[in-house]
Amino acid sequence: MKYHQLIKSIIALALLGAGSTIFTGCEGPPDMGNSSAALADDVASQVYVPPGEYDEFYAFMSGGFSGQVSVYGLPSGRMLKVIPVFSLDAEKGYGFNEETKPLLETAHGFIPWDDAHHPELSQTDGETDGRWLFINGNNTPRIARIDLTTFETAEIIEIPNSGGNHSSPFTTENTEYVVAGTRFGVPYPQQDVSIDSYAEKFKGTLSFISVDPEEGHMDVAFQVLLPAFNYDLAHSGKGKSHGWTFFTTYNTEEKSTLLEVNASQNDKDFIAAINWKKAEEYIKQGKYREMPAKYAHNTYNEKTHTATSEMKDKVKVLIPEECPGLVYFLPTPKSPHGVDVDPSGEYIVGNGKLSADMAVHSFTKIQEAIAKESFETTIDGVPVLKYEEILAGIVEKPGLGPLHTEFDGQGNAYTTYFISSEIVKWDIETQQVLDRIPTYYSVGHLMIPGGDSRKPDGKYMVALNKITKDRYLPTGPELNHSAQLYDISGDKMKLLLDFPTIGEPHYAQAIAADKVMPNSKKFYPIEENEHPYRTVREKDARVEREGKDVHIYMTSIRSHFAPDNIEGIKVGDRVYFHLTNLEQDWDVPHGLAVLGAQNAELLVMPGQTETLVWEPKAEGVYPFYCTDFCSALHQEMQGYLRVSPANSQVALDWRLGYDEPVQ
Amino acid sequence: MLLGIVSLMSLFVFPMWQIILYAPQYPDGVEMHIYIDKIGGSSPGTLQNVNILNHYVGMQYIEPDDIAELQYFPYIIGAMGLLGLIALAINKKWSYLAWTIVLVVLGILGMYDFYLWEYDYGHNLSDTAPIKIPGASFQPPLIGRKQIINFVADSWPHIGGIGFGLSMLFGGAAWWARKKQLST
Numbered sequence: 001m002k003y004h005q006l007i008k009s010i011i012a013l014a015l016l017g018a019g020s021t022i023f024t025g026c027e028g029p030p031d032m033g034n035s036s037a038a039l040a041d042d043v044a045s046q047v048y049v050p051p052g053e054y055d056e057f058y059a060f061m062s063g064g065f066s067g068q069v070s071v072y073g074l075p076s077g078r079m080l081k082v083i084p085v086f087s088l089d090a091e092k093g094y095g096f097n098e099e100t101k102p103l104l105e106t107a108h109g110f111i112p113w114d115d116a117h118h119p120e121l122s123q124t125d126g127e128t129d130g131r132w133l134f135i136n137g138n139n140t141p142r143i144a145r146i147d148l149t150t151f152e153t154a155e156i157i158e159i160p161n162s163g164g165n166h167s168s169p170f171t172t173e174n175t176e177y178v179v180a181g182t183r184f185g186v187p188y189p190q191q192d193v194s195i196d197s198y199a200e201k202f203k204g205t206l207s208f209i210s211v212d213p214e215e216g217h218m219d220v221a222f223q224v225l226l227p228a229f230n231y232d233l234a235h236s237g238k239g240k241s242h243g244w245t246f247f248t249t250y251n252t253e254e255k256s257t258l259l260e261v262n263a264s265q266n267d268k269d270f271i272a273a274i275n276w277k278k279a280e281e282y283i284k285q286g287k288y289r290e291m292p293a294k295y296a297h298n299t300y301n302e303k304t305h306t307a308t309s310e311m312k313d314k315v316k317v318l319i320p321e322e323c324p325g326l327v328y329f330l331p332t333p334k335s336p337h338g339v340d341v342d343p344s345g346e347y348i349v350g351n352g353k354l355s356a357d358m359a360v361h362s363f364t365k366i367q368e369a370i371a372k373e374s375f376e377t378t379i380d381g382v383p384v385l386k387y388e389e390i391l392a393g394i395v396e397k398p399g400l401g402p403l404h405t406e407f408d409g410q411g412n413a414y415t416t417y418f419i420s421s422e423i424v425k426w427d428i429e430t431q432q433v434l435d436r437i438p439t440y441y442s443v444g445h446l447m448i449p450g451g452d453s454r455k456p457d458g459k460y461m462v463a464l465n466k467i468t469k470d471r472y473l474p475t476g477p478e479l480n481h482s483a484q485l486y487d488i489s490g491d492k493m494k495l496l497l498d499f500p501t502i503g504e505p506h507y508a509q510a511i512a513a514d515k516v517m518p519n520s521k522k523f524y525p526i527e528e529n530e531h532p533y534r535t536v537r538e539k540d541a542r543v544e545r546e547g548k549d550v551h552i553y554m555t556s557i558r559s560h561f562a563p564d565n566i567e568g569i570k571v572g573d574r575v576y577f578h579l580t581n582l583e584q585d586w587d588v589p590h591g592l593a594v595l596g597a598q599n600a601e602l603l604v605m606p607g608q609t610e611t612l613v614w615e616p617k618a619e620g621v622y623p624f625y626c627t628d629f630c631s632a633l634h635q636e637m638q639g640y641l642r643v644s645p646a647n648s649q650v651a652l653d654w655r656l657g658y659d660e661p662v663q
Numbered sequence: 664m665l666l667g668i669v670s671l672m673s674l675f676v677f678p679m680w681q682i683i684l685y686a687p688q689y690p691d692g693v694e695m696h697i698y699i700d701k702i703g704g705s706s707p708g709t710l711q712n713v714n715i716l717n718h719y720v721g722m723q724y725i726e727p728d729d730i731a732e733l734q735y736f737p738y739i740i741g742a743m744g745l746l747g748l749i750a751l752a753i754n755k756k757w758s759y760l761a762w763t764i765v766l767v768v769l770g771i772l773g774m775y776d777f778y779l780w781e782y783d784y785g786h787n788l789s790d791t792a793p794i795k796i797p798g799a800s801f802q803p804p805l806i807g808r809k810q811i812i813n814f815v816a817d818s819w820p821h822i823g824g825i826g827f828g829l830s831m832l833f834g835g836a837a838w839w840a841r842k843k844q845l846s847t
Contacts, residue, residue: 523708525707527707557711557715558715558718582711583708583711583715584706584707584708584711584712585706585708585711585712585715606708631715631719632719632793632794633719633793636793
């Protein structure tokens, strides 16, 4: 019985414990501050852009794993456009039509996708100038240039001897260069070796891509060959530090497996500081090695409306041992992610993501240490400076998991904390924390218009978050990433707006609308069209056969195609629809879709020519039509194409309208 | 008098007339410019855009090469310039008066001709027009503003047309000045 009583008293105790927990301990989830109650009263008016009026800023957000760039207006958070860059876009025929396919060529052949991380606006005198937007392709290392007069991808260059182009493109002060760095150490040159030979055979390259000041054309000017650390992010110096570019590293342990543990052992990793002006001198002196490489350089010509792809086969490489003064390592705690240079160019913030404190380096002190050659050690010819000697100060325990910092031009820095899901504002000179505000949830990059330039526009700040969870109406397991807009014009940061974004916006950049808007083109002048298959007058519309290739020189104008009845196509032919849009008015594209075409539509801007290739598989009469609602008679904008058997005698024939003589 | 000739010559540089069509989806307006020898607009595509609009209701295609006036207008204006110089050389009351009267008559004839063209474009519609609106007239105003279905149409002289007007005034002024000169 005693045993039975013991059981009873245990049960009674358990009940008592549970009861007391209910009464004293269980208060429900605590208030995490993520309700709209945290908003000030007047925020709606701050983000309200009345119908017919324009936003103050263009914001360019990377699409992350969508491979594209999305354009938003700020402060409204309205999406203006998605610009296809590294991924196919059936909506615009990008990568599907013959003209844009070459843009996606690489040393590995045609690649329909990439992971686009960091948009970077071109700069003049350290200020965003609204000419071009650059963005890196992370997976198959590339950099793209987008022309901001057309908002179209104008050029893509591949980065050789590289794996994972993450620390890119991050321009210099006058867009002399955009940069690239390899996230993965790779065998150099690429070869079949044991992964265990990582420390000996693998290398890391940092690349400087020159940008032509007039046309914007890119070229891999040189690469710097470094140990196989993982190069994470970068920023170029400005003002007094103009001429230098800084790259963060992790995995200075040089491991290849279970990196979350093995690459997190060193107390300090490095920021690699490259003196690119020195590099230019070495290149001039011929102190480079020309190494074999294979990489594609693709350019889109706005006159021919066609991209071409060229394969390059060598690259200039600088070796630190042979080029003293080219590279220095700045010890920085611990696995620093972003490296951000303040508007004056003096402070270099190493966002040590696994560190409790945040180190701020002084460019002046770095120069002093270099001058007196005060080095801790040397790694593969690269002097390592002494941490204490180059430190401007430490932001003490500001938050958990610092990733990125931007600036407002008023002496303040704003740093994102992924783990504690917040943005912390601090004073650059004193490193004192001034304010903090939550993000929803787990912010990665942040963006202030011009926030990484010499002249930030410190009015708004956008948090680009990695986790969305319950912020919007649920849409199943997959959720768009969330972004928050804050007012940073006062002492306290203020949440204004929250909106979903496309793909995974890693980074974004924004620019005052008046720097871009006046240059935005409305259409392409038809008389400047130099496409080899253009048809600039409707009466020149025709069909030509060259063996099994059939070229349809087709025009579109509201509201018909010329020709719109075509006969004499045979099974086994390769049919090229070269559609020229004869319109010369803003916002009158015409589309073209053909039944059964294993392809996307064409979407042809006024004055442009695009080509859809179709290989009919079976005889019949195939309809085609305009896909973009162009006019009151859009629905009538349609036609037929007759496909006959391969051995048929049906003559090639075309027409537009019954009154017109055939041919 | 020289001012009169100079303002007349402005017709060789600037359009004489402008017709502007406004609708909500044309925020910049469709601004057609009529020169003495061609038809242009605020954008190189203006004439094409006007023709695209016109074709919905079956208006004729405006083809500058088929408009005879645009061929001989420059000669008339050039001749008037020469006659003006001659009038200046003669420097008589009657020479200025005659030049001015010819100019006024030409102006009236020109406006009448313009009206006929407008009437023809506005009323002579194709039988196969996709959109037929019973009772609607598509004739633009001779001068002033008029609602044409969903468009507001403005029709005003452009710089060249104003120059033409001024040349008549200057011609008249020359006659008057000469008259005063002679009477004193």
